[in-house]
Amino acid sequence: MEGAGGGGSGGGSGVSYQRFPRVRIREMKDEYMKFELRDTDASMANALRRVMLSEVPTIAIDLVEIEVNSSVLNDEFIAHRLGLIPLCSERAMEMRFSRDCDACDGDGECPYCSIEFQLNVRCDSDQTLDVTSADLHCHDHRFLPVDVAQRALAAEAAGGYDAPEQRGIIIVKLRRGQELRLRAIARKGIGKDHAKWSPGATVTFMYEPEIHINEELMETLTHNEKLSWIESSPTKVFDLDPKTDQVIVADPEAYTYDEEVIKKAEAIGKPGLVEIYAREDSFIFTQKLDAVRLSDDIQDNDDQFGDLTRNIQGAAL
Amino acid sequence: MNAPDRYERFVVPEGTKKVSYERDTKIINAASFTVEREDHTIGNIVRMQLHRDPNVLFAGYKLPHPLQYKIIVRIHTTSQSSPMQAYNQAITDLDKELDYLKSAFEERISRKLRRVDMEY
Numbered sequence: 001m002e003g004a005g006g007g008g009s010g011g012g013s014g015v016s017y018q019r020f021p022r023v024r025i026r027e028m029k030d031e032y033m034k035f036e037l038r039d040t041d042a043s044m045a046n047a048l049r050r051v052m053l054s055e056v057p058t059i060a061i062d063l064v065e066i067e068v069n070s071s072v073l074n075d076e077f078i079a080h081r082l083g084l085i086p087l088c089s090e091r092a093m094e095m096r097f098s099r100d101c102d103a104c105d106g107d108g109e110c111p112y113c114s115i116e117f118q119l120n121v122r123c124d125s126d127q128t129l130d131v132t133s134a135d136l137h138c139h140d141h142r143f144l145p146v147d148v149a150q151r152a153l154a155a156e157a158a159g160g161y162d163a164p165e166q167r168g169i170i171i172v173k174l175r176r177g178q179e180l181r182l183r184a185i186a187r188k189g190i191g192k193d194h195a196k197w198s199p200g201a202t203v204t205f206m207y208e209p210e211i212h213i214n215e216e217l218m219e220t221l222t223h224n225e226k227l228s229w230i231e232s233s234p235t236k237v238f239d240l241d242p243k244t245d246q247v248i249v250a251d252p253e254a255y256t257y258d259e260e261v262i263k264k265a266e267a268i269g270k271p272g273l274v275e276i277y278a279r280e281d282s283f284i285f286t287q288k289l290d291a292v293r294l295s296d297d298i299q300d301n302d303d304q305f306g307d308l309t310r311n312i313q314g315a316a317l
Numbered sequence: 318m319n320a321p322d323r324y325e326r327f328v329v330p331e332g333t334k335k336v337s338y339e340r341d342t343k344i345i346n347a348a349s350f351t352v353e354r355e356d357h358t359i360g361n362i363v364r365m366q367l368h369r370d371p372n373v374l375f376a377g378y379k380l381p382h383p384l385q386y387k388i389i390v391r392i393h394t395t396s397q398s399s400p401m402q403a404y405n406q407a408i409t410d411l412d413k414e415l416d417y418l419k420s421a422f423e424e425r426i427s428r429k430l431r432r433v434d435m436e437y
Contacts, residue, residue: 016406016409016410016413017366017369017370017406017407017410018410018413018414018417019414020414020417021414021417021418021421022421023418023421023422023425024425025425025426025429028426028429035425040414040418041362041365042365043361043362043364043365044362044365044414044418046358046361047358047359047361047362050357050358051358055327055358099324099328190327192323192326192327193323193324193326193327194323
Protein backbone atom coordinates (compact mmCIF):
# COMPACT_ATOMS: atom_id res chain seq x y z
CA MET A 1 0.00 0.00 0.00
CA GLU A 2 1.60 3.24 -1.03
CA GLY A 3 1.12 6.31 1.08
CA ALA A 4 1.76 8.99 -1.53
CA GLY A 5 0.37 9.25 -4.98
CA GLY A 6 -2.92 7.96 -6.26
CA GLY A 7 -5.29 10.76 -5.32
CA GLY A 8 -9.04 10.37 -5.56
CA SER A 9 -11.03 10.57 -8.71
CA GLY A 10 -11.88 14.19 -7.95
CA GLY A 11 -8.67 15.18 -6.18
CA GLY A 12 -5.80 16.69 -8.03
CA SER A 13 -3.16 17.04 -5.37
CA GLY A 14 -2.06 13.42 -5.48
CA VAL A 15 -1.42 13.23 -1.75
CA SER A 16 -3.19 10.70 0.38
CA TYR A 17 -4.06 11.19 4.03
CA GLN A 18 -4.64 7.54 4.55
CA ARG A 19 -3.80 5.75 7.76
CA PHE A 20 -2.47 2.21 7.95
CA PRO A 21 -4.20 0.45 10.80
CA ARG A 22 -2.66 -2.59 12.41
CA VAL A 23 -4.53 -5.48 13.97
CA ARG A 24 -3.41 -8.06 16.47
CA ILE A 25 -5.73 -10.84 17.50
CA ARG A 26 -5.40 -11.84 21.11
CA GLU A 27 -7.99 -14.54 21.46
CA MET A 28 -10.35 -16.09 19.01
CA LYS A 29 -12.93 -18.69 19.86
CA ASP A 30 -16.21 -19.64 18.25
CA GLU A 31 -18.23 -17.00 19.99
CA TYR A 32 -15.67 -14.74 21.55
CA MET A 33 -12.91 -12.63 20.09
CA LYS A 34 -10.51 -10.10 21.51
CA PHE A 35 -8.26 -8.07 19.30
CA GLU A 36 -6.26 -4.87 19.26
CA LEU A 37 -6.57 -2.14 16.68
CA ARG A 38 -3.77 0.39 16.35
CA ASP A 39 -2.78 3.38 14.28
CA THR A 40 -6.26 4.49 13.52
CA ASP A 41 -8.76 6.91 14.88
CA ALA A 42 -11.50 6.58 17.49
CA SER A 43 -14.09 7.30 14.84
CA MET A 44 -12.96 4.24 12.91
CA ALA A 45 -13.08 2.07 16.02
CA ASN A 46 -16.54 3.34 16.87
CA ALA A 47 -17.77 2.88 13.31
CA LEU A 48 -16.50 -0.68 13.39
CA ARG A 49 -18.38 -1.28 16.61
CA ARG A 50 -21.58 0.26 15.23
CA VAL A 51 -21.41 -1.77 12.05
CA MET A 52 -20.75 -5.00 13.94
CA LEU A 53 -23.88 -4.45 16.00
CA SER A 54 -26.28 -3.21 13.40
CA GLU A 55 -25.20 -3.75 9.83
CA VAL A 56 -23.83 -7.25 9.57
CA PRO A 57 -26.47 -9.40 7.88
CA THR A 58 -27.78 -12.50 9.56
CA ILE A 59 -30.78 -14.75 9.18
CA ALA A 60 -33.80 -14.79 11.43
CA ILE A 61 -37.39 -15.93 11.16
CA ASP A 62 -39.46 -13.16 9.66
CA LEU A 63 -42.79 -14.60 8.56
CA VAL A 64 -44.84 -17.13 10.47
CA GLU A 65 -47.96 -18.95 9.25
CA ILE A 66 -49.75 -20.63 12.09
CA GLU A 67 -52.06 -23.51 11.30
CA VAL A 68 -52.92 -24.67 14.77
CA ASN A 69 -52.15 -23.00 18.07
CA SER A 70 -53.91 -24.20 21.16
CA SER A 71 -51.14 -23.26 23.56
CA VAL A 72 -51.40 -20.66 26.30
CA LEU A 73 -49.47 -18.04 24.33
CA ASN A 74 -51.19 -16.18 21.53
CA ASP A 75 -50.09 -16.27 17.90
CA GLU A 76 -48.12 -13.06 17.71
CA PHE A 77 -46.39 -13.83 20.98
CA ILE A 78 -45.10 -17.10 19.57
CA ALA A 79 -44.17 -15.45 16.28
CA HIS A 80 -42.18 -12.83 18.16
CA ARG A 81 -40.31 -15.48 20.12
CA LEU A 82 -39.56 -17.43 16.98
CA GLY A 83 -38.06 -14.33 15.42
CA LEU A 84 -35.61 -13.94 18.27
CA ILE A 85 -34.16 -17.45 17.95
CA PRO A 86 -30.62 -17.22 16.58
CA LEU A 87 -30.04 -19.20 13.41
CA CYS A 88 -26.81 -20.29 11.80
CA SER A 89 -26.02 -17.53 9.39
CA GLU A 90 -22.92 -18.70 7.70
CA ARG A 91 -24.70 -18.64 4.41
CA ALA A 92 -26.16 -15.21 4.98
CA MET A 93 -23.72 -13.47 2.69
CA GLU A 94 -24.77 -15.59 -0.26
CA MET A 95 -28.44 -14.91 0.21
CA ARG A 96 -30.23 -11.90 -1.10
CA PHE A 97 -32.33 -9.51 0.87
CA SER A 98 -35.97 -10.23 0.34
CA ARG A 99 -36.70 -6.77 -1.00
CA ASP A 100 -33.87 -7.08 -3.54
CA CYS A 101 -34.89 -10.49 -4.75
CA ASP A 102 -36.54 -10.38 -8.13
CA ALA A 103 -36.84 -14.13 -8.52
CA CYS A 104 -39.88 -14.43 -6.34
CA ASP A 105 -42.97 -12.64 -5.25
CA GLY A 106 -42.08 -12.49 -1.60
CA ASP A 107 -44.19 -15.36 -0.35
CA GLY A 108 -41.29 -17.35 0.96
CA GLU A 109 -40.96 -20.02 -1.66
CA CYS A 110 -37.87 -18.59 -3.24
CA PRO A 111 -34.62 -20.46 -2.55
CA TYR A 112 -32.50 -17.35 -3.01
CA CYS A 113 -33.90 -15.22 -0.27
CA SER A 114 -35.77 -17.37 2.22
CA ILE A 115 -35.53 -20.55 4.22
CA GLU A 116 -38.54 -22.46 5.42
CA PHE A 117 -38.89 -24.07 8.82
CA GLN A 118 -41.61 -26.36 10.07
CA LEU A 119 -42.76 -26.87 13.60
CA ASN A 120 -45.21 -29.59 14.42
CA VAL A 121 -45.68 -30.51 18.06
CA ARG A 122 -48.55 -32.00 19.99
CA CYS A 123 -48.55 -32.90 23.62
CA ASP A 124 -50.08 -36.31 24.27
CA SER A 125 -48.65 -37.14 27.65
CA ASP A 126 -49.54 -35.91 31.10
CA GLN A 127 -46.17 -34.27 31.48
CA THR A 128 -45.65 -30.71 30.29
CA LEU A 129 -44.02 -30.71 26.90
CA ASP A 130 -41.43 -28.04 26.14
CA VAL A 131 -41.46 -26.84 22.57
CA THR A 132 -37.91 -25.79 21.91
CA SER A 133 -35.78 -24.56 19.06
CA ALA A 134 -34.78 -28.17 18.51
CA ASP A 135 -38.27 -28.79 17.17
CA LEU A 136 -37.76 -26.37 14.30
CA HIS A 137 -37.05 -28.48 11.26
CA CYS A 138 -35.58 -27.34 8.01
CA HIS A 139 -34.85 -29.43 4.95
CA ASP A 140 -31.46 -27.76 4.57
CA HIS A 141 -29.19 -28.80 7.40
CA ARG A 142 -27.01 -25.74 7.23
CA PHE A 143 -29.69 -23.61 8.84
CA LEU A 144 -30.19 -25.16 12.21
CA PRO A 145 -30.90 -22.92 15.15
CA VAL A 146 -27.59 -22.09 16.69
CA ASP A 147 -27.80 -24.00 19.89
CA VAL A 148 -28.97 -27.13 18.11
CA ALA A 149 -25.94 -27.03 15.85
CA GLN A 150 -23.68 -26.47 18.81
CA ARG A 151 -25.12 -29.35 20.74
CA ALA A 152 -24.82 -31.60 17.75
CA LEU A 153 -21.12 -30.82 17.71
CA ALA A 154 -20.81 -31.22 21.45
CA ALA A 155 -22.75 -34.45 21.37
CA GLU A 156 -20.39 -35.84 18.78
CA ALA A 157 -17.50 -34.87 20.95
CA ALA A 158 -19.01 -36.27 24.13
CA GLY A 159 -20.21 -39.45 22.50
CA GLY A 160 -23.90 -38.75 22.13
CA TYR A 161 -24.77 -37.71 25.67
CA ASP A 162 -27.55 -35.18 25.79
CA ALA A 163 -28.14 -33.49 29.12
CA PRO A 164 -31.77 -32.62 29.85
CA GLU A 165 -30.90 -29.03 30.66
CA GLN A 166 -29.66 -28.43 27.15
CA ARG A 167 -32.80 -29.10 25.20
CA GLY A 168 -32.72 -25.84 23.27
CA ILE A 169 -34.39 -22.49 23.61
CA ILE A 170 -37.90 -22.99 24.94
CA ILE A 171 -40.54 -21.42 22.75
CA VAL A 172 -43.67 -22.46 24.60
CA LYS A 173 -44.85 -25.20 26.95
CA LEU A 174 -47.78 -27.43 26.11
CA ARG A 175 -50.25 -29.36 28.22
CA ARG A 176 -52.06 -32.54 27.27
CA GLY A 177 -54.10 -31.98 24.15
CA GLN A 178 -52.46 -28.69 23.13
CA GLU A 179 -50.88 -28.47 19.75
CA LEU A 180 -48.66 -26.11 17.81
CA ARG A 181 -48.27 -26.38 14.08
CA LEU A 182 -46.71 -23.66 12.01
CA ARG A 183 -44.56 -22.80 9.06
CA ALA A 184 -41.89 -20.16 9.51
CA ILE A 185 -39.87 -18.37 6.87
CA ALA A 186 -36.48 -16.96 7.71
CA ARG A 187 -34.95 -14.10 5.81
CA LYS A 188 -31.74 -12.14 5.70
CA GLY A 189 -31.73 -8.82 7.50
CA ILE A 190 -29.59 -6.38 9.44
CA GLY A 191 -29.70 -5.24 13.05
CA LYS A 192 -30.80 -1.75 12.03
CA ASP A 193 -34.08 -3.18 10.84
CA HIS A 194 -34.82 -5.25 13.92
CA ALA A 195 -32.66 -6.40 16.81
CA LYS A 196 -33.32 -10.05 16.03
CA TRP A 197 -30.93 -9.72 13.12
CA SER A 198 -28.09 -8.34 15.21
CA PRO A 199 -25.26 -10.87 15.47
CA GLY A 200 -23.41 -9.30 18.34
CA ALA A 201 -24.51 -9.86 21.88
CA THR A 202 -21.88 -7.37 23.03
CA VAL A 203 -19.16 -5.51 21.20
CA THR A 204 -17.02 -3.20 23.29
CA PHE A 205 -13.78 -1.40 22.86
CA MET A 206 -11.53 0.44 25.23
CA TYR A 207 -8.59 2.74 24.84
CA GLU A 208 -5.35 1.13 25.77
CA PRO A 209 -3.95 2.86 28.85
CA GLU A 210 -0.39 3.99 29.24
CA ILE A 211 0.76 4.06 32.84
CA HIS A 212 3.84 5.88 34.11
CA ILE A 213 4.82 5.51 37.73
CA ASN A 214 6.94 8.25 39.19
CA GLU A 215 9.63 6.07 40.73
CA GLU A 216 11.29 8.74 42.85
CA LEU A 217 8.04 9.76 44.46
CA MET A 218 7.15 6.12 44.94
CA GLU A 219 10.34 5.60 46.93
CA THR A 220 9.13 8.06 49.55
CA LEU A 221 6.14 5.87 50.43
CA THR A 222 6.27 3.33 53.22
CA HIS A 223 5.44 -0.29 52.58
CA ASN A 224 1.98 0.06 54.11
CA GLU A 225 1.27 3.23 52.22
CA LYS A 226 2.14 1.44 49.00
CA LEU A 227 -0.19 -1.42 49.89
CA SER A 228 -3.08 0.87 50.71
CA TRP A 229 -2.51 2.78 47.50
CA ILE A 230 -2.57 -0.39 45.48
CA GLU A 231 -5.75 -1.48 47.28
CA SER A 232 -7.51 1.79 46.44
CA SER A 233 -7.91 0.80 42.84
CA PRO A 234 -11.16 -1.16 42.35
CA THR A 235 -9.53 -3.40 39.78
CA LYS A 236 -6.16 -5.04 40.13
CA VAL A 237 -3.95 -2.77 38.08
CA PHE A 238 -0.89 -2.55 40.30
CA ASP A 239 0.90 -5.06 42.42
CA LEU A 240 3.73 -5.10 44.90
CA ASP A 241 6.77 -7.04 43.82
CA PRO A 242 7.57 -9.06 46.94
CA LYS A 243 11.29 -9.29 46.31
CA THR A 244 12.12 -5.68 45.59
CA ASP A 245 9.15 -4.05 47.37
CA GLN A 246 8.47 -2.00 44.26
CA VAL A 247 5.10 -1.16 42.84
CA ILE A 248 4.76 -2.69 39.42
CA VAL A 249 1.98 -2.64 36.87
CA ALA A 250 0.27 -6.02 37.05
CA ASP A 251 -2.40 -5.62 34.40
CA PRO A 252 -2.69 -2.28 32.61
CA GLU A 253 -5.83 -3.27 30.80
CA ALA A 254 -7.76 -3.87 33.99
CA TYR A 255 -7.76 -0.13 34.42
CA THR A 256 -11.26 1.18 33.88
CA TYR A 257 -10.39 4.87 33.75
CA ASP A 258 -11.76 5.58 37.16
CA GLU A 259 -9.21 7.85 38.76
CA GLU A 260 -9.28 6.29 42.20
CA VAL A 261 -5.55 5.75 42.33
CA ILE A 262 -4.91 9.34 41.36
CA LYS A 263 -7.34 10.63 43.97
CA LYS A 264 -5.75 8.40 46.58
CA ALA A 265 -2.31 9.67 45.67
CA GLU A 266 -3.49 13.22 46.20
CA ALA A 267 -5.18 12.24 49.44
CA ILE A 268 -1.96 10.89 50.92
CA GLY A 269 -0.16 14.01 49.81
CA LYS A 270 1.73 12.76 46.82
CA PRO A 271 0.18 14.18 43.69
CA GLY A 272 1.76 13.11 40.45
CA LEU A 273 2.59 9.68 41.79
CA VAL A 274 1.29 8.06 38.67
CA GLU A 275 0.27 9.32 35.28
CA ILE A 276 -2.27 7.41 33.30
CA TYR A 277 -3.55 8.48 29.99
CA ALA A 278 -5.36 6.77 27.20
CA ARG A 279 -3.41 6.28 24.03
CA GLU A 280 -5.43 7.92 21.36
CA ASP A 281 -4.71 5.52 18.61
CA SER A 282 -4.90 2.13 20.27
CA PHE A 283 -8.11 0.21 20.92
CA ILE A 284 -8.89 -3.18 22.37
CA PHE A 285 -12.08 -4.75 21.06
CA THR A 286 -13.96 -7.51 22.83
CA GLN A 287 -16.87 -9.10 21.09
CA LYS A 288 -19.21 -11.81 22.23
CA LEU A 289 -21.75 -13.17 19.80
CA ASP A 290 -24.73 -15.45 19.77
CA ALA A 291 -22.50 -17.90 17.93
CA VAL A 292 -24.59 -17.17 14.92
CA ARG A 293 -21.47 -17.40 12.89
CA LEU A 294 -17.79 -17.58 13.55
CA SER A 295 -16.59 -14.32 15.01
CA ASP A 296 -13.96 -13.94 12.36
CA ASP A 297 -16.60 -13.62 9.70
CA ILE A 298 -17.86 -10.50 11.42
CA GLN A 299 -14.82 -8.68 10.20
CA ASP A 300 -16.08 -9.08 6.68
CA ASN A 301 -18.42 -6.22 7.45
CA ASP A 302 -15.62 -4.09 6.13
CA ASP A 303 -17.23 -5.06 2.85
CA GLN A 304 -20.21 -2.97 3.88
CA PHE A 305 -17.95 -0.01 4.36
CA GLY A 306 -16.38 -0.42 0.97
CA ASP A 307 -19.77 -0.40 -0.70
CA LEU A 308 -20.95 2.57 1.27
CA THR A 309 -18.01 4.76 0.48
CA ARG A 310 -18.23 3.99 -3.20
CA ASN A 311 -21.91 4.79 -3.01
CA ILE A 312 -21.37 8.12 -1.33
CA GLN A 313 -18.67 9.13 -3.70
CA GLY A 314 -20.09 7.96 -6.97
CA ALA A 315 -23.40 9.62 -6.47
CA ALA A 316 -21.83 12.95 -5.69
CA LEU A 317 -20.31 13.36 -9.10
CA MET B 318 -48.10 6.67 15.18
CA ASN B 319 -45.98 9.02 13.14
CA ALA B 320 -42.80 7.00 13.42
CA PRO B 321 -41.31 6.02 10.08
CA ASP B 322 -40.75 2.35 9.22
CA ARG B 323 -37.49 0.82 10.38
CA TYR B 324 -36.29 0.02 6.91
CA GLU B 325 -36.39 3.74 6.14
CA ARG B 326 -33.11 3.97 8.00
CA PHE B 327 -31.17 2.37 5.22
CA VAL B 328 -33.30 1.92 2.12
CA VAL B 329 -33.06 4.86 -0.24
CA PRO B 330 -36.45 5.33 -1.87
CA GLU B 331 -36.87 5.47 -5.63
CA GLY B 332 -36.21 8.87 -7.05
CA THR B 333 -34.12 10.16 -4.16
CA LYS B 334 -30.45 10.57 -4.79
CA LYS B 335 -28.09 9.16 -2.24
CA VAL B 336 -25.93 12.29 -2.10
CA SER B 337 -26.76 15.83 -3.04
CA TYR B 338 -24.60 18.92 -3.03
CA GLU B 339 -25.35 22.54 -2.27
CA ARG B 340 -22.87 25.32 -2.62
CA ASP B 341 -23.02 28.07 -0.05
CA THR B 342 -23.87 31.31 -1.78
CA LYS B 343 -22.46 33.61 0.90
CA ILE B 344 -19.08 32.02 1.56
CA ILE B 345 -16.63 31.00 -1.10
CA ASN B 346 -15.28 27.45 -1.13
CA ALA B 347 -18.01 26.21 1.16
CA ALA B 348 -20.60 23.54 0.50
CA SER B 349 -22.95 21.08 2.18
CA PHE B 350 -23.38 17.49 1.15
CA THR B 351 -26.59 15.77 2.14
CA VAL B 352 -26.23 11.99 2.36
CA GLU B 353 -29.50 10.12 2.56
CA ARG B 354 -30.12 7.14 4.84
CA GLU B 355 -26.87 7.34 6.75
CA ASP B 356 -26.01 8.09 10.34
CA HIS B 357 -23.14 8.72 12.72
CA THR B 358 -21.29 5.64 11.53
CA ILE B 359 -20.38 7.31 8.25
CA GLY B 360 -20.69 10.92 9.36
CA ASN B 361 -18.10 10.79 12.10
CA ILE B 362 -15.60 8.86 10.06
CA VAL B 363 -15.82 11.23 7.07
CA ARG B 364 -15.56 14.23 9.34
CA MET B 365 -12.41 12.92 11.05
CA GLN B 366 -10.83 12.15 7.73
CA LEU B 367 -11.62 15.64 6.45
CA HIS B 368 -9.86 17.11 9.47
CA ARG B 369 -6.64 15.46 8.37
CA ASP B 370 -6.62 17.48 5.17
CA PRO B 371 -4.71 20.74 5.70
CA ASN B 372 -6.74 22.47 3.02
CA VAL B 373 -9.95 22.03 4.97
CA LEU B 374 -10.79 24.97 7.19
CA PHE B 375 -14.04 23.65 8.55
CA ALA B 376 -15.61 20.19 8.46
CA GLY B 377 -18.61 19.07 10.42
CA TYR B 378 -21.62 16.81 10.15
CA LYS B 379 -25.00 16.76 11.75
CA LEU B 380 -28.18 14.78 11.83
CA PRO B 381 -30.86 17.42 11.47
CA HIS B 382 -33.41 15.27 13.30
CA PRO B 383 -33.20 11.76 14.74
CA LEU B 384 -36.28 10.68 12.82
CA GLN B 385 -35.02 11.99 9.49
CA TYR B 386 -32.45 9.54 8.32
CA LYS B 387 -29.87 11.66 6.62
CA ILE B 388 -26.67 13.51 7.44
CA ILE B 389 -25.43 16.90 6.30
CA VAL B 390 -21.68 17.33 5.95
CA ARG B 391 -20.48 20.90 5.73
CA ILE B 392 -17.01 21.67 4.36
CA HIS B 393 -15.09 24.92 3.99
CA THR B 394 -11.75 24.83 2.25
CA THR B 395 -8.97 27.22 1.34
CA SER B 396 -8.73 28.38 -2.21
CA GLN B 397 -6.12 25.66 -2.86
CA SER B 398 -8.88 23.10 -2.92
CA SER B 399 -12.62 22.86 -3.23
CA PRO B 400 -15.19 21.16 -1.02
CA MET B 401 -15.90 18.65 -3.74
CA GLN B 402 -12.26 17.77 -4.02
CA ALA B 403 -11.82 17.49 -0.27
CA TYR B 404 -14.88 15.27 0.04
CA ASN B 405 -13.82 12.95 -2.73
CA GLN B 406 -10.30 12.78 -1.39
CA ALA B 407 -11.53 11.92 2.09
CA ILE B 408 -13.77 9.18 0.81
CA THR B 409 -11.12 7.66 -1.40
CA ASP B 410 -8.68 7.63 1.49
CA LEU B 411 -11.23 6.01 3.77
CA ASP B 412 -11.96 3.40 1.15
CA LYS B 413 -8.28 2.54 0.90
CA GLU B 414 -7.87 2.50 4.64
CA LEU B 415 -10.80 0.12 5.05
CA ASP B 416 -9.49 -2.16 2.34
CA TYR B 417 -6.17 -2.19 4.12
CA LEU B 418 -7.88 -2.95 7.43
CA LYS B 419 -9.86 -5.75 5.87
CA SER B 420 -6.83 -7.41 4.35
CA ALA B 421 -4.91 -6.99 7.60
CA PHE B 422 -7.73 -8.71 9.48
CA GLU B 423 -8.03 -11.53 7.01
CA GLU B 424 -4.34 -12.16 7.09
CA ARG B 425 -4.30 -12.21 10.87
CA ILE B 426 -7.28 -14.49 11.07
CA SER B 427 -5.91 -16.99 8.60
CA ARG B 428 -2.64 -16.95 10.49
CA LYS B 429 -4.44 -17.62 13.73
CA LEU B 430 -6.48 -20.43 12.23
CA ARG B 431 -3.44 -22.05 10.70
CA ARG B 432 -1.64 -21.96 14.01
CA VAL B 433 -4.62 -23.55 15.69
CA ASP B 434 -4.77 -26.25 13.05
CA MET B 435 -1.08 -26.97 13.45
CA GLU B 436 -1.54 -27.61 17.14
CA TYR B 437 -3.79 -30.53 16.36
